[in-house]
Amino acid sequence: MAKNIITISRQFGSGGRTVGKLLAERLGVPFYDKELVKQVADETGFDVGYIEENGEFSPSKSIFSFAMSQGIPIMQNGLSMSDFIFCVQRQVILKLAEQPCVIVGRGADYVLRDREDCFNVFIHADVQSRAERIVKLYGESEKRPEQRLADKDKKRKIYYKHYTDREWGDAKNYDICLNSGKIGIDKCVELILDAIKD
Amino acid sequence: MAKNIITISRQFGSGGRTVGKLLAERLGVPFYDKELVKQVADETGFDVGYIEENGEFSPSKSIFSFAMSQGIPIMQNGLSMSDFIFCVQRQVILKLAEQPCVIVGRGADYVLRDREDCFNVFIHADVQSRAERIVKLYGESEKRPEQRLADKDKKRKIYYKHYTDREWGDAKNYDICLNSGKIGIDKCVELILDAIKD
Numbered sequence: 072m073a074k075n076i077i078t079i080s081r082q083f084g085s086g087g088r089t090v091g092k093l094l095a096e097r098l099g100v101p102f103y104d105k106e107l108v109k110q111v112a113d114e115t116g117f118d119v120g121y122i123e124e125n126g127e128f129s130p131s132k133s134i135f136s137f138a139m140s141q142g143i144p145i146m147q148n149g150l151s152m153s154d155f156i157f158c159v160q161r162q163v164i165l166k167l168a169e170q171p172c173v174i175v176g177r178g179a180d181y182v183l184r185d186r187e188d189c190f191n192v193f194i195h196a197d198v199q200s201r202a203e204r205i206v207k208l209y210g211e212s213e214k215r216p217e218q219r220l221a222d223k224d225k226k227r228k229i230y231y232k233h234y235t236d237r238e239w240g241d242a243k244n245y246d247i248c249l250n251s252g253k254i255g256i257d258k259c260v261e262l263i264l265d266a267i268k269d
Numbered sequence: 270m271a272k273n274i275i276t277i278s279r280q281f282g283s284g285g286r287t288v289g290k291l292l293a294e295r296l297g298v299p300f301y302d303k304e305l306v307k308q309v310a311d312e313t314g315f316d317v318g319y320i321e322e323n324g325e326f327s328p329s330k331s332i333f334s335f336a337m338s339q340g341i342p343i344m345q346n347g348l349s350m351s352d353f354i355f356c357v358q359r360q361v362i363l364k365l366a367e368q369p370c371v372i373v374g375r376g377a378d379y380v381l382r383d384r385e386d387c388f389n390v391f392i393h394a395d396v397q398s399r400a401e402r403i404v405k406l407y408g409e410s411e412k413r414p415e416q417r418l419a420d421k422d423k424k425r426k427i428y429y430k431h432y433t434d435r436e437w438g439d440a441k442n443y444d445i446c447l448n449s450g451k452i453g454i455d456k457c458v459e460l461i462l463d464a465i466k467d
Contacts, residue, residue: 082441193440195440195441240440240441241439242391242393242439242440242443243280243393243438245440245448246448246452247446247448247460248391248440248443248445248446249464250445253388253444254444254464258463258464262445262460262463262464265459265460266452
């Protein structure tokens, strides 16, 4: 069966987003990352930065503080803010997946788990490659890059476990998992294209 | 850097052993699975069946009973039997890996973790594909195939955790993980060959 939808889950700094973008270009299909966030923000009326954090990471205290400071209510329609955003995000993903596309992150692999034409990818890499990549892309910060990686990955792991009851990064949840640090980003793209060919 | 050593870890019934055998044929290098077991048996003086169970699975009560019934001591050189076999197996793996080869199972990915020319593969598949495969290959048994799969995988998981302190099947421990049920065994072989090409 044709693989119409590619979902990309990735460790922070592994280049998974770039793999997704290149894949979408090669396949001539839309690429959803920030665009998906924007749609969820439009549908909920929330700030893009707020959705970006809450739509993929377990909520931290600072996010709750941010919500309070912005006058964003913590509960909506009887759901916690995070659950409410998860529900809207799920609807947006289901709608986007009506057409072939590449979707990065946001538990799309889980949301689309019953679609046989969906191909799930996980991209990871060693800490050193990822640390170099985030410093190059996002610059230095107060925190050591290794700490930034650990923090982001931990939040993604907790978010994924909470909403899917699965282990984030467990090979069984994906059709292909690739170590971009060893294989290289361009070759990752080629391997995925080969894997989905009929 | 050339990838001289390929290690294959696999879920029971996923066809990982076949992937390894085909890879070794294509690369023209030795394939170690039963052969490795035989070498460990030769070096320890134990029965091949005993090594086969203890060198990859967490020891079960029935294995201890078997050891007792065969007059095999439970302790050797101050180590438990399982630890002793792990040590000998480790030595055999290090020796085999002096030359290019494909090694299936037995924690070889962990034993060779410091070798940069080592490429680690994990093969898995959905329960239905694996159940069909084991019934075809090994026939029916008293236990339901789903139960046989769960039992074997559980023992491998515990064994791997005990000796490596890592999670078996966690994508981060491997360079490529493939769902053979979705991708097909022949294409898995092609993808791995492409991935290790310089």
